[in-house]
Amino acid sequence: MRGFILQAFHIVNRITRGLAIIAALCMAILMVVNFTDIIGTKFFLQSVPGALDISEELMVLLTLLPIAFIALERGHIRITLVEEHLPMAIRFVLLMIQYGVAMLISGFVTWRVSVQFLKTVEVVQLKEGIDLPIWPANLAVVIAFGFLTLAWILLFIKTLVVGIERKGIGEG
Amino acid sequence: MDCNAWVGLWTFIGMFVFLMLGVPIFIALMAAAFVGSWLIGGPIYTFQQFASAPYHITSSYNFAVVPLFILMSVLAGNCGIAQGAYDAARKWLGGLRGGLLMVTVGAAGIFGAACGSSIATSAVFAKMALPELKKYKYDQSLSMGCIAAGGSLDALIPPNVGTIIVCILVDASIGKALVAGIIPGLVFAILLMMTIQVIGFLKPTAVPRIEMSVSWKEKLNALAFIFPVIFIILLIIGGMYFGVFPPTVGGAMGSVGVLLIAGLRRTGIKVIAHSFYEAVLLNTQLFPLLISGFLFSRFMALSGLPKFLLQLVIEANLPPLMVMLIIIIFYLFIGCVLEFMSMAVITLPIVYPLLLGVGFDPIATIIILVFLSEIALLTPPIGMSAFMVAGVAGVSPEVVFQGIIPFFITCLVLLGMMVFFPGMVTWLPNLFYGGISV
Amino acid sequence: HPAEAAEAQVIKLKYSTSFFPPEPPSVFANHTLDLVEKKTNGKVKVERFMAGALGGPLEQLGLASSGAADVISLHIDQYAQQLPLHQITNTELMVSGAQGLASVTAIVHELPETKPLFEAEQKKNNLKVLHFYVNGPTGITARFPAKSLADVKGKKVNVIAAYQREVFKELGWIPVNVQIPELYEALSRGVIDAIFMATAANVPLKWHEIGKVHLQLVDNTILSTPLAFNMDSWNRLPADVQKAFIEAAWETAQWTVEATEMNLKGTYKAFEDKGAKVVKISQKESEAFFKVLFKHSVNNWLNICKTAGVEREAKVIQKYWDEMKWGKWKK
Ligand code: NA
Ligand code: NA
Numbered sequence: 030m031r032g033f034i035l036q037a038f039h040i041v042n043r044i045t046r047g048l049a050i051i052a053a054l055c056m057a058i059l060m061v062v063n064f065t066d067i068i069g070t071k072f073f074l075q076s077v078p079g080a081l082d083i084s085e086e087l088m089v090l091l092t093l094l095p096i097a098f099i100a101l102e103r104g105h106i107r108i109t110l111v112e113e114h115l116p117m118a119i120r121f122v123l124l125m126i127q128y129g130v131a132m133l134i135s136g137f138v139t140w141r142v143s144v145q146f147l148k149t150v151e152v153v154q155l156k157e158g159i160d161l162p163i164w165p166a167n168l169a170v171v172i173a174f175g176f177l178t179l180a181w182i183l184l185f186i187k188t189l190v191v192g193i194e195r196k197g198i199g200e201g
Numbered sequence: 202m203d204c205n206a207w208v209g210l211w212t213f214i215g216m217f218v219f220l221m222l223g224v225p226i227f228i229a230l231m232a233a234a235f236v237g238s239w240l241i242g243g244p245i246y247t248f249q250q251f252a253s254a255p256y257h258i259t260s261s262y263n264f265a266v267v268p269l270f271i272l273m274s275v276l277a278g279n280c281g282i283a284q285g286a287y288d289a290a291r292k293w294l295g296g297l298r299g300g301l302l303m304v305t306v307g308a309a310g311i312f313g314a315a316c317g318s319s320i321a322t323s324a325v326f327a328k329m330a331l332p333e334l335k336k337y338k339y340d341q342s343l344s345m346g347c348i349a350a351g352g353s354l355d356a357l358i359p360p361n362v363g364t365i366i367v368c369i370l371v372d373a374s375i376g377k378a379l380v381a382g383i384i385p386g387l388v389f390a391i392l393l394m395m396t397i398q399v400i401g402f403l404k405p406t407a408v409p410r411i412e413m414s415v416s417w418k419e420k421l422n423a424l425a426f427i428f429p430v431i432f433i434i435l436l437i438i439g440g441m442y443f444g445v446f447p448p449t450v451g452g453a454m455g456s457v458g459v460l461l462i463a464g465l466r467r468t469g470i471k472v473i474a475h476s477f478y479e480a481v482l483l484n485t486q487l488f489p490l491l492i493s494g495f496l497f498s499r500f501m502a503l504s505g506l507p508k509f510l511l512q513l514v515i516e517a518n519l520p521p522l523m524v525m526l527i528i529i530i531f532y533l534f535i536g537c538v539l540e541f542m543s544m545a546v547i548t549l550p551i552v553y554p555l556l557l558g559v560g561f562d563p564i565a566t567i568i569i570l571v572f573l574s575e576i577a578l579l580t581p582p583i584g585m586s587a588f589m590v591a592g593v594a595g596v597s598p599e600v601v602f603q604g605i606i607p608f609f610i611t612c613l614v615l616l617g618m619m620v621f622f623p624g625m626v627t628w629l630p631n632l633f634y635g636g637i638s639v
Numbered sequence: 640h641p642a643e644a645a646e647a648q649v650i651k652l653k654y655s656t657s658f659f660p661p662e663p664p665s666v667f668a669n670h671t672l673d674l675v676e677k678k679t680n681g682k683v684k685v686e687r688f689m690a691g692a693l694g695g696p697l698e699q700l701g702l703a704s705s706g707a708a709d710v711i712s713l714h715i716d717q718y719a720q721q722l723p724l725h726q727i728t729n730t731e732l733m734v735s736g737a738q739g740l741a742s743v744t745a746i747v748h749e750l751p752e753t754k755p756l757f758e759a760e761q762k763k764n765n766l767k768v769l770h771f772y773v774n775g776p777t778g779i780t781a782r783f784p785a786k787s788l789a790d791v792k793g794k795k796v797n798v799i800a801a802y803q804r805e806v807f808k809e810l811g812w813i814p815v816n817v818q819i820p821e822l823y824e825a826l827s828r829g830v831i832d833a834i835f836m837a838t839a840a841n842v843p844l845k846w847h848e849i850g851k852v853h854l855q856l857v858d859n860t861i862l863s864t865p866l867a868f869n870m871d872s873w874n875r876l877p878a879d880v881q882k883a884f885i886e887a888a889w890e891t892a893q894w895t896v897e898a899t900e901m902n903l904k905g906t907y908k909a910f911e912d913k914g915a916k917v918v919k920i921s922q923k924e925s926e927a928f929f930k931v932l933f934k935h936s937v938n939n940w941l942n943i944c945k946t947a948g949v950e951r952e953a954k955v956i957q958k959y960w961d962e963m964k965w966g967k968w969k970k
Pocket of ligand 2: 577578579580582585
């Protein structure tokens with residue numbers, strides 16, 4: 030069981046790191062697009078068609094793709110004030126509740142954004158300023174929240190297994 | 202009390218409990234928004250909101266200012282530009298107690314003239330100043346509090362997107378309101394510096410004076426390291442004031458400027474690539490909070506709780522100063538969780554006429570409201586600027602909230618000054634535009 | 640208990656818009672909803688969520704289609720792929736407000752040849768669209784002393800929709816990407832030299848504070864932002880309430896003809912009060928301008944319809960619209 034979880038962790042970690050790297054690339058593109066648009070407009074009287082629309086789509090990719098990686102590696106921002114003063118057993122229960130809630134909510138969002146994604150595919154919705162379809166960014170939202178859900182599930186199982194093992198050691 | 206408002210209140214409380222239990226903040230907000238939306242709006246409403254909000258809130262050009270300025274500051278930090286500038290500042294002002302923190306406040310004020318987002322400003326200085334302040338033994342929590350509060354300068358020094366939105370909502374002159382923020386902004390910067398001095402007096406170890414003797418030659422040599430920073434600031438402010446680009450893309454221009462300097466200094470490609478990676482991760486720590494904050498705000502609007510509370514104030518028929526006091530408390534409370542735009546939209550149509558009705562000056566009222574919404578970014582449980590600084594520093598937000606306390610008092614002092622001496626707000630715009638109608 | 644019984648009978652509806660309260664679409668919607676509440680003697684109560692309190696400009700259609708909101712102000716140009724045929728109503732007509740209203744009402748709600756085409760599209764989106772409102776003309780606000788349209792040539796003007804680039808190219812304007820909330824700063828600092836937008840937006844968004852000249856084209860108008868119901872919410876309403884909504888929407892639409900006139904006068908006065916000039920563009924120059932604009936906007940519309948697979952329907956509508964846009968169509 031433990032080996033299997035570690036293996037799963039390893040794989041998901043690598044994939045989500047890859048997503049974060051894609052996001053970093055998107056940020057570079059965002060910078061270049063806006064810089065080119067400004068310089069082009071000012072000095073060559075030529076703006077980048079749809080620069081705002083491209084930026085908006087890039088914003089989705091660069092902002093959401095690393096969301097699962099953050100959950101696994103850095104942890105999302107949370108308040109630890111109360112938790113720090115609680116005994117281990119209660120902290121364990123709290124952690125299980127946390128991951129459980131996070132899992133359910135992320136799973137729900139994943140389901141809803143995939144419905145949204147299918148709609149954008151169905152009508153091939155485009156941006157206003159350039160004929161750019163919005164389904165790729167919507168797909169990115171699905172991927173991001175899908176992996177986030179997976180990350181919480183893994184963290185949930187890991188915490189559970191570690192907790193049981195610790196309890197076993199404590200009793201033995 | 203209306204049933205929906207009850208649900209609103211209890212969901213608010215439930216969210217708070219979740220937060221205290223250590224649930225990641227964005228998950229707590231989303232869960233509360235989910236439960237509340239379901240109870241009031243029903244499944245169809247909830248399904249639709251959670252389907253469309255994540256994409257549509259994120260695909261915003263307005264928000265692009267945040268990652269772009271984060272990128273700029275991470276690059277500036279990793280390429281040694283920020284260190285050079287702080288080293289120079291230390292050589293010149295290190296002997297002064299709290300000198301580096303005061304430099305940071307001043308720089309945040311100048312940067313505020315280049316940027317329209319206080320969250321972005323907090324991010325920039327958290328990234329560039331914190332490591333330096335730590336190096337010179339400044340109290341971490343206090344430094345972080347000061348940086349988060351310093352970000353609020355951005356809202357007072359024009360340009361500021363929030364002020365423009367408020368003016369459009371209440372139908373007031375944008376030009377006048379933007380100018381009106383300048384003097385309170387300068388006063389706020391001075392007040393922050395005074396706060397640093399007071400803290401230094403009470404607790405000298407938190408705000409150190411660096412004992413050293415620096416020769417004039419060293420001091421003059423150090424100035425060379427300030428030039429890159431001046432170049433970047435001139436690039437952003439100049440570009441904006443001379444109409445080369447709008448404020449939102451200042452970060453893109455700044456990033457390119459920093460990359461240019463990095464190129465001249467032969468910074469390795471690895472360092473630069475890693476900066477993009479780091480910037481994107483910082484941005485992602487913040488953004489889920491914005492999305493869930495929006496979802497929660499939408500639920501709050503749906504519940505009608507803010508409107509209900511304001512109605513109570515109107516019906517109570519209180520004297521003017523009492524009304525102002527309650528409005529301030531109201532914003533500090535509701536501003537705990539609502540993101541600025543939603544808060545403005547829900548509350549301003551009631552609050553603005555209410556305050557004008559009891560005799561407050563329109564322009565002063567706008568600046569007070571804008572500043573209140575800034576304070577909301579600093580206060581627990583949900584304070585986006587504090588979260589931003591915590592995210593950059595890699596600490597738990599309560600450490601930042603704790604450091605904010607003295608500067609929060611400073612904010613209240615400024616608020617009091619604007620309430621009792623509205624002239625400090627209205628004098629400059631009246632000088633510019635004449636004392637005619639708004 | 641009689642009070643409770645009355646309470647139970649109140650029909651509560653949720654209205655949503657992304658427009659700010661001072662903007663015309665919100666003003667028109669409020670006018671209609673107030674009328675409905677009055678006409679039904681308090682039997683209908685509409686909770687109003689303005690300025691994007693429930694969702695941004697691109698989320699409104701989804702709110703109405705799903706039934707998350709009962710009624711919205713439909714920002715038609717945001718939904719080209721969902722409402723391809725309706726896009727035609729979002730192009731200018733070179734006519735007075737009154738005639739524009741008559742034309743669009745006819746083509747969407749009356750003409751036996753076109754009415755079913757629009758209705759089918761609404762049904763596909765689970766919508767029921769009420770009467771269109773007059774949004775008034777399009778104009779140009781410049782920060783330089785322009786005397787005619789020719790002076791805008793070679794100047795930087797904000798661009799939003801893709802097809803506008805074609806228009807600008809032909810007119811010799813330089814398209815610059817600026818989003819609407821940043822137009823104020825962009826014009827004031829000179830990122831752009833002129834704003835090309837609905838005249839009604841000038842005062843709410845404060846461009847009159849910074850423009851030097853407003854170029855007024857000859858009579859032209861856009862019809863926009865009708866109220867749109869979720870189809871199921873609509874069908875659930877008793878017949879008399881439906882009737883009240885239709886009447887209120889129509890009365891408001893007629894009111895928007897005058898309101899827009901008044902608003903225009905107010906806008907021009909606001910410019911003059913700030914020391915700016917309002918310049919009337921000649922009939923000839925205006926016509927030449929609209930010729931270019933129509934060519935590209937109608938082409939763009941046809942392309943959208945073609946992609947959406949409703950080209951044949953579009954051709955039927957275009958036959959009428961070609962007359963209407965020049966004011967040659969009569970009932
Ligand atoms: Na600012
Ligand atoms: Na707060």
